[in-house]
Amino acid sequence: MVDKxxxxxxxxxxxxxxxxxxxxKAARRLDITGWVANQSDGSVKIIASGKDPQxxxxxxxxxxxxxxLGRVTHFSSNYIPFQSFNEFGVKY
Structure with a gap:
């Protein structure tokens, strides 16, 4: 399987x-690497790499x-060129 x-x-x-x-926690459980970060507009951005099923x-x-305690009201995702990360973490 190809990483995406x-x-x-x-x-x-x-x-x-x-x-x-x-x-x-979910990313690490699924062997996903990348990062998650709060954005100044109140949203969250995630860059995630891994195998397609995960x-x-x-x-x-x-x-x-x-x-x-959260609530997602809008969600969007786009595949981008593959990026390699060592682990999944929070970006500040």
Missing amino acids: TVEIHVDGLVQGVGFRYYTT LNQFIQIIKDDPAP
Whole structure:
């Protein structure tokens, strides 16, 4: 299977609710590498790399909102040229 990279933008109640923590936890569980970061407009941006089946699972988890107190109101994702990362983490 080929590794891919996806760029994800999420809007809603996604800052201050543990969204980055739960995103990181899900990514590591699925062997996804990359990063998650809060954006100045209140959204969250994610760059994630991995195998197609795991990326699809990860995308679904993000769409469904991994944070118990969060709420995703808008979700977009685009595949971008492959990027290699050593692990998945939070970017500040």
